[in-house]
Amino acid sequence: MRILVAGGGSLGLQAAQRLGADGHDVTIIELSSARASAIRQLGLATVRGDAAVAATLEAAGALRAQALIACTASDEENLLISFVAKRHFAIHRVVALVNRAENAWLFGESWGVDAAVSPTAALLSMIEQESSP
Amino acid sequence: MQVIIMGCGRSGSALASRLETEGDVVTLLDPDESAADRLPVGFKGRFIHGSGTSRTLLEDADIAHAEAFVALSPSDSANIVAARTARDHYRVPRVFSRLFDPARAPIYSELGIATVGSVQTNVNRVHHLLHHRGLEPELTFGNGETMLVRSFIPDYLGGRRVAELNVAGEIQVVEIGRAGHSSVPEGTSVLQPGDFVSFIVASGSLGRLRSFLDRTWS
Numbered sequence: 001m002r003i004l005v006a007g008g009g010s011l012g013l014q015a016a017q018r019l020g021a022d023g024h025d026v027t028i029i030e031l032s033s034a035r036a037s038a039i040r041q042l043g044l045a046t047v048r049g050d051a052a053v054a055a056t057l058e059a060a061g062a063l064r065a066q067a068l069i070a071c072t073a074s075d076e077e078n079l080l081i082s083f084v085a086k087r088h089f090a091i092h093r094v095v096a097l098v099n100r101a102e103n104a105w106l107f108g109e110s111w112g113v114d115a116a117v118s119p120t121a122a123l124l125s126m127i128e129q130e131s132s133p
Numbered sequence: 134m135q136v137i138i139m140g141c142g143r144s145g146s147a148l149a150s151r152l153e154t155e156g157d158v159v160t161l162l163d164p165d166e167s168a169a170d171r172l173p174v175g176f177k178g179r180f181i182h183g184s185g186t187s188r189t190l191l192e193d194a195d196i197a198h199a200e201a202f203v204a205l206s207p208s209d210s211a212n213i214v215a216a217r218t219a220r221d222h223y224r225v226p227r228v229f230s231r232l233f234d235p236a237r238a239p240i241y242s243e244l245g246i247a248t249v250g251s252v253q254t255n256v257n258r259v260h261h262l263l264h265h266r267g268l269e270p271e272l273t274f275g276n277g278e279t280m281l282v283r284s285f286i287p288d289y290l291g292g293r294r295v296a297e298l299n300v301a302g303e304i305q306v307v308e309i310g311r312a313g314h315s316s317v318p319e320g321t322s323v324l325q326p327g328d329f330v331s332f333i334v335a336s337g338s339l340g341r342l343r344s345f346l347d348r349t350w351s
Binding site (some may be wrong): 087105 | 184186187188189208210211213214218221236237239240243
């Protein structure tokens, strides 16, 4: 499966490496040129650019991608990237990272998000399960 | 009018202060608590410390009853997400957003959100001022019905006669500066690119003169 990972931070990098090891065709999109070349040196396909701009997604192969992971450190960027991915390229599966739990309510169909992942919510639910009487 | 302003920076605080003076009910949202220091002493509007995308804070700001939402934070993406949420989720009738990055303009127009103050607008304006000196009146006469403006003649008007620029009752070329000398032209005088020309213009015709001098003016 062809997968785009928008945001080459720690999470995006690990996801890309893991998916690549599983045999998927993964491309990382990273805004910072320094970070992009560092990732490229790890042997991962990398496109430098703003993933919320349609031309960048297209250069990364969005027309043939089945899935996109929006995992930058900014929730608003993740929403815009998801929106462009869904609206312009009809990418089948769009998964977005929620950095701040208070923004979780925004992550839905109106921004093209199929699934939102909130580490904070996941952690809290673990604690709540453990501490339930 | 009840207005919510996201971002209490230079623009947000100045707009808030002006609207409040004019009697509007203003609520500001800013994640930086010290941003409230930019508001004038005695400001009667509300300042809420927090993000413009937090549902709790937006509802605390009574967004359901707001008549306008203006996104002026320093982040383009925060502005567009908040502006669209205000319009589509809370049905705020008038929504404007600041946009810095011209590359993001297509998303704004796709979402139908009006933008202000973009880098592109500033570039166009400065470009215009450099080429046409802005056509600000140097003198006004009477109660401002007529004015004197001066402008360089652009290349594409070189070779035209003065009479072609004169419009009866609206625009009159009264002086031409060329190579350090000034003269009073006749209708048959021929303009050269780079001439610095004085016009008497009726105030309502300034736009028409601008369109003569700058075909890109909009």
